[in-house]
Amino acid sequence: MIDKFLKNSYGISDRVLELAKIADQKAAAAYERADKICEYNSLRVLKAFGDHNVSEAHLGATTGYGYDDLGRDTLDNIYAEIFGGEDALVRHNIVNGTMAIATCLYGILRPGDTLVAATGKPYDTLEEVIGIRDGSSGSLKDFGVGYRQVDMIDSKVDYDSLRASIDGTVKAVIIQRSKGYDWRDTFCVDEIGEIIKFVKSINSEIVCIVDNCYGEFVEDKEPCSVGADLIVGSLIKNPGGGLAQSGGYIVGTKDAVEKVSYRLTCPGIGRECGASLGNNRTFYQGFFMAPHVVCNAVKAGVFCSALFEELGYEVNPASDDVRSDIITSIKFGNESSLIAFCQGIQKGAPIDSFVVPMPWDMPGYENQVIMAAGAFVQGSSIEISADGPIKPPYVGYFQGGLTFETARLAIMVAAQKVIDCNQN
Numbered sequence: 001m002i003d004k005f006l007k008n009s010y011g012i013s014d015r016v017l018e019l020a021k022i023a024d025q026k027a028a029a030a031y032e033r034a035d036k037i038c039e040y041n042s043l044r045v046l047k048a049f050g051d052h053n054v055s056e057a058h059l060g061a062t063t064g065y066g067y068d069d070l071g072r073d074t075l076d077n078i079y080a081e082i083f084g085g086e087d088a089l090v091r092h093n094i095v096n097g098t099m100a101i102a103t104c105l106y107g108i109l110r111p112g113d114t115l116v117a118a119t120g121k122p123y124d125t126l127e128e129v130i131g132i133r134d135g136s137s138g139s140l141k142d143f144g145v146g147y148r149q150v151d152m153i154d155s156k157v158d159y160d161s162l163r164a165s166i167d168g169t170v171k172a173v174i175i176q177r178s179k180g181y182d183w184r185d186t187f188c189v190d191e192i193g194e195i196i197k198f199v200k201s202i203n204s205e206i207v208c209i210v211d212n213c214y215g216e217f218v219e220d221k222e223p224c225s226v227g228a229d230l231i232v233g234s235l236i237k238n239p240g241g242g243l244a245q246s247g248g249y250i251v252g253t254k255d256a257v258e259k260v261s262y263r264l265t266c267p268g269i270g271r272e273c274g275a276s277l278g279n280n281r282t283f284y285q286g287f288f289m290a291p292h293v294v295c296n297a298v299k300a301g302v303f304c305s306a307l308f309e310e311l312g313y314e315v316n317p318a319s320d321d322v323r324s325d326i327i328t329s330i331k332f333g334n335e336s337s338l339i340a341f342c343q344g345i346q347k348g349a350p351i352d353s354f355v356v357p358m359p360w361d362m363p364g365y366e367n368q369v370i371m372a373a374g375a376f377v378q379g380s381s382i383e384i385s386a387d388g389p390i391k392p393p394y395v396g397y398f399q400g401g402l403t404f405e406t407a408r409l410a411i412m413v414a415a416q417k418v419i420d421c422n423q424n
């Protein structure tokens with residue numbers, strides 16, 4: 001029944017249908033692992049809702065100054081508890097992950113301090129925040145904050161260089177969990193714990209900040225549980241559960257979160273103000289759904305790896321690797337395959353499936369970039385999406401999928417398009 005539908009409605013060939021079945025068999029153990037983590041995290045969230053007596057009143061809105069916003073303050077506490085911190089800021093007016101990270105950096109660092117990046121060059125959008133891209137106004141560099149970068153060796157932290165980079169001026173170290181747009185392994189939470197332990201063994205006062213984007217709920221714990229002082233992410237990725245329409249979160253120690261709160265609003269006000277407007281309902285519901293939605297995205301990633309392994313491509317992570325984020329990268333080796341892949345993913349998206357994405361000159365990127373996105377929330381990448389820079393070795397990055405079933409279809413359509421384009 002399903003195969004016939006896939007064939008007739010989406011032109012999936014017998015070969016891809018066959019390979020998809022093999023991929024599912026290969027992926028069975030990884031699917032099961034994801035289901036177990038999903039169950040555990042879902043139950044933890046449910047219990048936290050109960051322990052905090054979440055009720056209809058929490059889902060309502062405040063306006064104006066937003067004093068005594070019960071929903072906002074309780075959700076902060078729930079995030080803190082679930083992510084292993086002491087305190088949290090979950091806000092719709094943190095406009096994206098970049099702002100969440102920047103708010104932490106500006107909240108913690110002072111003129112004369114130094115920031116160290118322990119896992120190589122941070123995510124592209126942070127270059128202007130740090131001031132390593134020319135012409136960025138208002139960067140940390142503008143404010144007299146220094147920066148040192150410890151590049152990785154073979155996907156691993158260069159501990160000797162990290163030690164050498166830490167002197168008395170170093171106030172904060174930033175660690176990026178997810179690979180972002182690099183071909184490297186994602187750090188699992190325990191590995192992040194080792195990095196933090198190492199940094200703290202040199203100076204326990206150093207604030208360890210983890211860019212946790214794309215990692216939330218992929219494992220059974222988050223980096224605050226292994227010593228991170230601050231962890232940060234976007235609500236239009238994992239923890240928003242596909243329902244949050246905007247926002248970011250910051251979780252960490254009481255002291256660090258308080259400092260950051262004075263940057264988020266202003267000194268003296270901190271977390272006392274900030275109306276939630278109408279966002280509490282989707283933030284609660286999204287967080288409730290998030291473990292399940294992330295599980296769907298993880299399984300979609302596993303299926304994607306398994307199917308493209310069967311087609312002979314190098315993928316990262318492999319289908320049987322333990323995952324710590326929702327990104328799957330595929331080395332296509334030529335431009336037309338990368339484009340065909342993204343166009344296939346677009347065809348399997350719920351919104352804008354009729355659109356054919358093409359490479360374009362995206363501001364801030366050296367090469368042309370192709371992006372497939374068909375999301376209910378603009379730019380949301382817990383929803384199905386794929387992208388890649390048009391340059392060798394033509395790596396495509398796949399992430400998201402609100403439901404496994406529909407993401408699996410999109411991946412099959414993409415595989416079919418890649419096969420077809422290489423036959424012509």
Ligand SMILES: *Cc1c(COP(=O)(O)O)cnc(C)c1O
Pocket residue numbers: 096097098099123125176178179180211213214234
């Ligand atoms: C998405 C992401 C960010 C932040 O990106 P925004 O588009 O600003 O939300 C930062 N770091 C990593 C690793 C990411 O994946």
